[in-house]
Amino acid sequence: MIHSDKEADLPDKDRKFSTATNPENGLSSILRLLLQELSLFYSRDVNGLCLLYDLLHSPWLQALLKIYDCLQEFKEKKLAPATPYAQKLSHEVVELLCEAPQSPEIQELRQILQAPHYKALLSAHDTVAQKDFEPLLPPLPENIPESEEAMKIVCLVKNQQPLGATIKRHEMTGDILVARVIHGGLVERSGLLYAGDKLVEVNGVSVEGLDPEQVIHILAMSCGTIMFKVVPVSDPPLNSQKMVHVRAMMDYWPQEDPDIPCMDAGLPFQKGDILQIVDQNDALWWQARKISDLATCAGLIPSTHLLKRKQREFWWSQPNQPHTCHKSTLLISMEEEDDMKIDEKCVEADEETFESEELSEDKDEFVGYGQKFFIAGFRRSMRLCRRKSHLRQLHASVCHAGSCCSAVGAPYEEVVRCQRHPSDKHRLIVLVGPSGVGVNELRRQLIEFNPNYYQSAVPHTTRSPKSYEVNGREYHYVSKEEFESLIYSHRMLEYGEYKGHLYGTSVDAVQAVLDKGKICVMDLEPQDIQVARTNELKPYVIFIKPSNLSCMKQSRKNAKIITDYFVDMKFKDEDLQEMGEIAQKMEIQFGQFFDHVIVNDNLQDACAQLLSAIQNAQEEPQWVPTIWVSSDTQS
Numbered sequence: 287m288i289h290s291d292k293e294a295d296l297p298d299k300d301r302k303f304s305t306a307t308n309p310e311n312g313l314s315s316i317l318r319l320l321l322q323e324l325s326l327f328y329s330r331d332v333n334g335l336c337l338l339y340d341l342l343h344s345p346w347l348q349a350l351l352k353i354y355d356c357l358q359e360f361k362e363k364k365l366a367p368a369t370p371y372a373q374k375l376s377h378e379v380v381e382l383l384c385e386a387p388q389s390p391e392i393q394e395l396r397q398i399l400q401a402p403h404y405k406a407l408l409s410a411h412d413t414v415a416q417k418d419f420e421p422l423l424p425p426l427p428e429n430i431p432e433s434e435e436a437m438k439i440v441c442l443v444k445n446q447q448p449l450g451a452t453i454k455r456h457e458m459t460g461d462i463l464v465a466r467v468i469h470g471g472l473v474e475r476s477g478l479l480y481a482g483d484k485l486v487e488v489n490g491v492s493v494e495g496l497d498p499e500q501v502i503h504i505l506a507m508s509c510g511t512i513m514f515k516v517v518p519v520s521d522p523p524l525n526s527q528k529m530v531h532v533r534a535m536m537d538y539w540p541q542e543d544p545d546i547p548c549m550d551a552g553l554p555f556q557k558g559d560i561l562q563i564v565d566q567n568d569a570l571w572w573q574a575r576k577i578s579d580l581a582t583c584a585g586l587i588p589s590t591h592l593l594k595r596k597q598r599e600f601w602w603s604q605p606n607q608p609h610t611c612h613k614s615t616l617l618i619s620m621e622e623e624d625d626m627k628i629d630e631k632c633v634e635a636d637e638e639t640f641e642s643e644e645l646s647e648d649k650d651e652f653v654g655y656g657q658k659f660f661i662a663g664f665r666r667s668m669r670l671c672r673r674k675s676h677l678r679q680l681h682a683s684v685c686h687a688g689s690c691c692s693a694v695g696a697p698y699e700e701v702v703r704c705q706r707h708p709s710d711k712h713r714l715i716v717l718v719g720p721s722g723v724g725v726n727e728l729r730r731q732l733i734e735f736n737p738n739y740y741q742s743a744v745p746h747t748t749r750s751p752k753s754y755e756v757n758g759r760e761y762h763y764v765s766k767e768e769f770e771s772l773i774y775s776h777r778m779l780e781y782g783e784y785k786g787h788l789y790g791t792s793v794d795a796v797q798a799v800l801d802k803g804k805i806c807v808m809d810l811e812p813q814d815i816q817v818a819r820t821n822e823l824k825p826y827v828i829f830i831k832p833s834n835l836s837c838m839k840q841s842r843k844n845a846k847i848i849t850d851y852f853v854d855m856k857f858k859d860e861d862l863q864e865m866g867e868i869a870q871k872m873e874i875q876f877g878q879f880f881d882h883v884i885v886n887d888n889l890q891d892a893c894a895q896l897l898s899a900i901q902n903a904q905e906e907p908q909w910v911p912t913i914w915v916s917s918d919t920q921s
């Protein structure tokens with residue numbers, strides 16, 4: 287269907303120098319001449335001439351040069367259609383074939399020519415060949431008054447998708463204006479309508495005096511081509527802002543937001559979603575797309591400014607009502623119950639009993655088959671103290687929440703996609719999960735799998751070392767003053783008190799592992815994640831989640847938990863149920879910080895998932911807070 291009219295177009299001068307059109311000047315023919323010359327010297331093998339001769343004579347080089355010549359020839363040709371009416375021609379051929387004596391070949395050809403995709407191909411060919419790219423505009427209305435000179439007529443062909451623009455009524459004049467053009471929608475892609483354009487007519491119907499809803503009704507009833515008569519805005523807004531990516535730190539449901547200017551244009555999202563913000567021209571309503579669905583047009587999301595304002599208004603109007611900030615209240619009451627339950631389980635025990643339980647934990651710290659190596663950070667006191675710190679810090683977070691914004695924080699966090707450079711330190715791996723879900727089990731399995739690569743940080747304590755303990759192995763033994771100074775200088779990632787002693791993990795202890803080129807794996811209570819989220823440690827947070835109750839009952843038949851008063855205690859059904867509830871609440875409150883979620887049902891599967899998640903975190907590009915990268919560049 288397409289042929290070349292190169293010869294007809296080319297001036298004589300060009301034709302003379304074209305290697306492509308004159309095969310004698312082609313590279314392959316030059317090679318042929320060269321070979322003839324070389325053959326004269328071949329028998330004498332002057333300076334490796336034989337080698338060169340064989341090389342130039344090789345069939346693959348000859349073939350390559352021929353291909354090069356053909357491509358060169360093709361590149362210089364201009365393509366023009368043999369006929370712009372291929373569809374008609376095909377139709378004629380089909381008619382002739384009907385009259386011709388029938389044979390299997392003729393039948394097959396008819397079928398091919400009548401197949402819808404083939405017809406569509408010819409139709410596309412003809413459209414291109416006829417250069418029929420412009421939409422057919424209806425004729426301009428006659429007798430346009432001179433005052434309407436500034437108007438323009440815009441025709442859009444509506445398909446199944448919405449037009450991608452919103453309208454509003456001007457408060458003073460009552461004019462119907464284009465309020466905003468949605469990024470990626472039909473109107474934006476046409477480039478014909480802008481925010482601020484005044485609508486005069488839609489499909490010949492005057493919009494004067496109509497409500498926006500009535501105009502929308504006219505648009506909804508129209509199909510095919512829609513004609514707008516508009517007075518263009520004098521300065522069409524230019525979107526010169528660069529795209530920004532953010533992590534949503536909250537959920538948003540447009541259907542539940544009475545303030546959204548157009549509910550259908552809203553973009554629902556959940557905390558943790560990565561959003562691409564494409565338009566921030568409006569101070570209150572931004573336009574964004576989910577990174578997981580970039581093919582769709584953008585939707586409206588509330589701006590940071592609007593959300594903070596709403597949070598403040600809500601706080602002041604309903605100070606006694608539970609709201610976003612109060613989600614933690616649920617956790618607190620639950621934790622208080624938890625404490626009471628521990629009391630119920632309480633057995634009288636004296637210091638001696640605890641001493642022996644502490645000793646019995648040694649099996650947790652010396653592991654390995656045959657060769658014994660040491661894993662720090664699994665001590666019972668440390669784990670119980672961590673649980674208590676959870677309760678204490680939740681209390682503190684509510685007491686200190688002076689304003690809604692400080693409790694909730696920024697609704698969006700700016701992020702960039704970034705890959706760790708192989709020469710950079712590893713990212714800290716943080717495991718989070720409800721007590722008993724298996725965080726320590728998984729951490730231990732990981733370190734046992736490759737103790738030269740995975741390691742935990744050595745915690746600090748203010749208690750004195752026991753006779754068999756070594757400073758810097760089980761714990762770093764420090765004075766209360768030293769410990770407190772680490773807290774005040776923000777060098778403690780987590781800390782808590784247990785039986786009158788302080789326990790905690792410092793940033794420096796984590797750094798010591800990372801400095802050795804190893805991957806540091808630690809578990810944290812979810813409210814401590816934010817403390818660890820720094821450029822220094824760049825933590826990758828993995829949430830360990832229980833599976834459903836019946837699976838847990840099955841898989842945890844032989845599992846044991848540690849409590850204040852028992853070293854090993856079997857799970858009761860209530861424990862497993864409570865674990866599920868706490869996991870749910872953790873996800874609701876802290877889900878935005880989780881980079882990855884693993885359901886710990888089958889232990890082997892969960893370990894395999896953990897290994898692969900850690901590998902991805904270290905070696906694949908990930909979304910990280912922009913501030914981590916910018917502070918890297920500055921330092």
Ligand SMILES: Nc1ncnc2c1ncn2[C@@H]1O[C@H](COP(=O)(O)OP(=O)(O)OP(=O)(O)O)[C@@H](O)[C@H]1O
Pocket residue numbers: 669719720721722723724725726727728841842844845846847848886887888889890892
């Ligand atoms: N997938 C699993 N299948 C069977 N048992 C498991 C699984 N994961 C963990 N366990 C067992 O469950 C018990 C509790 O696990 P673990 O001590 O790791 O809990 P944890 O999340 O660290 O809790 P805490 O933070 O309160 O110490 C242990 O006996 C552990 O061996």
